[in-house]
Amino acid sequence: MKCSVVRRRGAYGRIPVRTLDRGASSSAAAAEPAGYPGGPYDTSLLVKYEHHVARHLWFGEERGPKKELKVAGHGLKLTSRVPLALLPQMESWVSRSGLSSLQRTSLNKIDTNLVSAFVEKWHLETSSFHMPFGEMSITLDDVACLLHLPIRGIFWSPEDVTEELAVELAVDYLGVSQGQAQSHVRICRGSYYKLEWLYDLFVHHRAASSWAYATRAYLLLLGAAALVTLYRYLGDASMYSCKQLGGYPTLLQCWIHEYFPTVGKRWENWKPAENYGLPRAMRWSYRQGVLKVDDLRPILDELTPTDVIWRPFEDHRAWRVFDEICLYRGCLKWGETVVPYLPDRCLRQFGYRKYVPSPPLDCMMATDIDVDWISYHQSVIAVIGSSTVATTPSDVEDGYLEWYYRVSHPRLVPPHRDAPREVPVLVYDAGPSDPDWARVSTLIHRYLRQVNAEDEDPQFSDLFEALHISRSH
Numbered sequence: 001m002k003c004s005v006v007r008r009r010g011a012y013g014r015i016p017v018r019t020l021d022r023g024a025s026s027s028a029a030a031a032e033p034a035g036y037p038g039g040p041y042d043t044s045l046l047v048k049y050e051h052h053v054a055r056h057l058w059f060g061e062e063r064g065p066k067k068e069l070k071v072a073g074h075g076l077k078l079t080s081r082v083p084l085a086l087l088p089q090m091e092s093w094v095s096r097s098g099l100s101s102l103q104r105t106s107l108n109k110i111d112t113n114l115v116s117a118f119v120e121k122w123h124l125e126t127s128s129f130h131m132p133f134g135e136m137s138i139t140l141d142d143v144a145c146l147l148h149l150p151i152r153g154i155f156w157s158p159e160d161v162t163e164e165l166a167v168e169l170a171v172d173y174l175g176v177s178q179g180q181a182q183s184h185v186r187i188c189r190g191s192y193y194k195l196e197w198l199y200d201l202f203v204h205h206r207a208a209s210s211w212a213y214a215t216r217a218y219l220l221l222l223g224a225a226a227l228v229t230l231y232r233y234l235g236d237a238s239m240y241s242c243k244q245l246g247g248y249p250t251l252l253q254c255w256i257h258e259y260f261p262t263v264g265k266r267w268e269n270w271k272p273a274e275n276y277g278l279p280r281a282m283r284w285s286y287r288q289g290v291l292k293v294d295d296l297r298p299i300l301d302e303l304t305p306t307d308v309i310w311r312p313f314e315d316h317r318a319w320r321v322f323d324e325i326c327l328y329r330g331c332l333k334w335g336e337t338v339v340p341y342l343p344d345r346c347l348r349q350f351g352y353r354k355y356v357p358s359p360p361l362d363c364m365m366a367t368d369i370d371v372d373w374i375s376y377h378q379s380v381i382a383v384i385g386s387s388t389v390a391t392t393p394s395d396v397e398d399g400y401l402e403w404y405y406r407v408s409h410p411r412l413v414p415p416h417r418d419a420p421r422e423v424p425v426l427v428y429d430a431g432p433s434d435p436d437w438a439r440v441s442t443l444i445h446r447y448l449r450q451v452n453a454e455d456e457d458p459q460f461s462d463l464f465e466a467l468h469i470s471r472s473h
Helices: 026-031 053-057 075-081 088-097 112-119 140-147 163-174 178-188 195-207 211-225 227-237 249-259 293-301 369-374 377-385 400-407 435-450 458-471
Strands: 128-131 134-136 266-268 284-286 330-334 337-341
Touching: 088 211, 112 249, 112 293, 134 400, 140 249, 163 178, 163 211, 195 211, 227 249, 227 330, 227 337, 249 284, 330 369, 435 458
Parallel strands: none
Antiparallel strands: 128 134, 266 284, 330 337
16 A cells, blocks of 8 residues: 655645655655646746745735725826926926926826736836746836836935925925825825825916916926836835736736737727827727736736737837837836836847846845946846747747746646646747737637637637648737
8 A cells, every 4th residue: 555645735835855654765855846736836936936825826815805906097187287398487397397298298197907917927026027928027128118208317315304395395396285295295294295295286387377286296397207206115015915007007907008908908099100299098998998917917828929919019110119128127216115127037028039047136235236227238148148040939948938937927727627737838839920810819719718718629620721821829
């Protein structure tokens, strides 16, 4: 009679190297991978995974009764309270700030289910979404094309702002009384201003023709669109204990619409060929989605490289030329917030073959962030010097996917109850390069997966032939 081995889940749902029964060989212990069910098996990369929402979702544990995040988007308030055309007394100030394009890019509403599903794939250690085929991220090039914001310049590094200084600044630059400023800062419990308060100040000062105060309040509203801020909020929202996403969610949702044409519901205001220099985020409008976050999870798990438009802005280069600083690898800084920016983890978005990247940067230990940013050329050479131009969407160097499946958690939903805890490494076809054929391929492939169709089944032979034809284009 064979001895049975009882597998027990350790702390945080982790499966340790198994304890062997008497008589079992020690070599078996070495062969048994440690880590978490569904990955990561090598925990050296995602060091905060034990607190990540994905670890809980694998066991069917939701954040709470409401599965989607509360998304703090202020696009509706901005468009309803602020006229599209500012008065000349304000317009010149806004134009000089470089933020004027943000007046028209904010979505009225955010698809909270769609955004929440992608947040569940974000990992703050790598500043990237961990998709089933590799990593992707929101890059500086995406910011430049979607929002038409400047991506060069020095980092904003103000001195530490105390509550007393926040009160003084509000009095001097936002035109409020000492008592009003003290009361608001006390409510915020820190040196912050609430967006709602800034809206009210803008409306008040505009009505009183106090243009300087009105413009400053308005610029503070627009400044919430910084990429650094979104990275930070994505990192917070990916943790199981967090139930809200802040930052500028319009950037995230429009990024999803550009790269993933088959995911989510949206309205296209105009085709890229019809654009005359407008920020690409203005291409999209909100439409009520029918899929909930738990409907979207398996859809994201089944995405392949052919479901992605890897370089969506090539037809936008007449208005935003690609800037090589987007390939800078280092830390980005906005005030006291510092995040890693790692384009070597999403090289396919820049047209290069993906390779196993270097370990992420620890920005808490970085001392020369401003110097690194100014001398960005060195990091650009390091990022692309080890790669070659990609020929197909699935073009990665040998060994990349095997490495990725060891250190990542590529799926949110277990295949089925009886499946082994290790997720098999997928093999992808080259796939179509044309976006329309890619959509056809995706829809056929998704249906065949839903009905568990087999290649040998004659009733599905025509669909498999159509799938093969679509992937050859």
